[in-house]
Amino acid sequence: MLAEPHRWVEAIRQRRAYIEDQLKDVSPVIGLPYTDGLLLVTTTPGPRKIFEVYDQLALAGVGHPADMEKVRRAAIDIAHVEAYNLSSADVTAYRLVASGIGPLMKTAFDEVVRSPFIARLMVAELGGVDDAPAFYTVEADGSFAPAERVAVVGGEAAAVNACREYVERRAASGSWSLDEAIQAALHAWGCGWLAAQGEIDPGEQRIISCLGRSLETARVEAVVLDRTLATTTKFRLLGGDELDRVTRRYTGGER
Numbered sequence: 574m575l576a577e578p579h580r581w582v583e584a585i586r587q588r589r590a591y592i593e594d595q596l597k598d599v600s601p602v603i604g605l606p607y608t609d610g611l612l613l614v615t616t617t618p619g620p621r622k623i624f625e626v627y628d629q630l631a632l633a634g635v636g637h638p639a640d641m642e643k644v645r646r647a648a649i650d651i652a653h654v655e656a657y658n659l660s661s662a663d664v665t666a667y668r669l670v671a672s673g674i675g676p677l678m679k680t681a682f683d684e685v686v687r688s689p690f691i692a693r694l695m696v697a698e699l700g701g702v703d704d705a706p707a708f709y710t711v712e713a714d715g716s717f718a719p720a721e722r723v724a725v726v727g728g729e730a731a732a733v734n735a736c737r738e739y740v741e742r743r744a745a746s747g748s749w750s751l752d753e754a755i756q757a758a759l760h761a762w763g764c765g766w767l768a769a770q771g772e773i774d775p776g777e778q779r780i781i782s783c784l785g786r787s788l789e790t791a792r793v794e795a796v797v798l799d800r801t802l803a804t805t806t807k808f809r810l811l812g813g814d815e816l817d818r819v820t821r822r823y824t825g826g827e828r
Contacts, residue, residue: 584685592713593728595691598769599635600791601727603761604697604708604720605740607754610807611697611707611798614758616791623796625808627652627664629699631798635726636692636713644692647677666698670709670717679715689713693726699798699807727765735768736761755795755811755819759784784823793820 602615602622613623613633622641623633626648634641651673652664674694682689694711708724711717722744725736739761749757763780766787772779795811802809 581685585683588682588685588689589714592689592691596636596693596713596728599728601725601733601736601762601765602633602635602695603736603740603758604633604695604724605744605749605754605758606707606722607749607751607797609751609797610699610800612751612754612758612795613695613697613797614755614762614793614795616762616787617794618791621794623794623810625806626669626696627656628661628806629798630664630666630669631697631796631808632694633697633726633796634692634694635728636690640690640692644674644677644690644694648674648696666696666707666709667719670696670711674711675715675717677715678711678713682714695724695726697724697798699800725761725765729769731773732765732769735773736765739764751797751815752819755793755816758795759793759819759823763787781823788820788824 600616602613604611604613606612613631615622615633620638622635623631624645626632630652632645632648634644648669652669655664655668674696678690681687690713692713696709696711698707707722708720709717710720710724710726723737723740725733727733727736740757743757760777760780763783764775767775767779767783793816795816797809797811798807799809800807
């Protein structure tokens with residue numbers, strides 16, 4: 574393979590196409606700020622997609638559950654080794670992505686005799702220093718990018734862009750309460766789902782109808798990094814009552 578560079582390039586091209594095909598129908602994860610911290614929201618019919626990594630760090634992603642579990646375990650190990658060797662203050666989203674997750678995924682992607690990670694990831698950090706970005710997104714090839722206020726990982730580019738643009742258009746109105754942020758994230762999700770079907774810039778009623786149908790077979794998964802918590806860890810998985818206040822309008826509980 575190394576003696577024939579064109580074969581390696583072709584193999585990489587095929588891997589990219591394969592990953593895109595595997596991820597095209599995934600339910601995106603949306604990260605955005607709210608009054609007391611950061612909120613991450615998605616829908617899932619089964620396995621969880623949002624996890625705690627360290628005190629103020631969360632990892633979320635879309636893709637193959639086994640690959641997500643491998644990355645989750647690796648991210649936890651990297652964070653705790655960093656804290657042990659240096660200090661907890663040195664465990665940041667940037668260091669986790671740039672020195673750990675990114676290289677891990679790039680190695681798996683570049684070595685064409687191995688299976689790549691079928692996943693796209695998001696790392697969220699509460700209370701970054703020096704106005705550091707709140708989110709980083711990581712591609713299956715290990716490349717990563719910061720996002721200061723809104724982050725989305727998903728499948729088709731049209732869906733991801735629609736989710737991001739929906740939130741960004743409404744984020745300028747000021748800070749959101751938790752309920753408002755959940756609703757904004759769910760509407761962005763619906764906007765992205767419709768965009769993947771070729772429906773661009775749908776109205777609110779169309780989005781609500783889409784959410785009603787989608788939530789018949791999937792559940793909402795939502796996590797906050799809450800700066801008001803008195804504990805060291807700021808990660809909190811939202812319970813049924815907190816989500817029901819918002820989702821009942823889509824599932825028939827509120828007319």
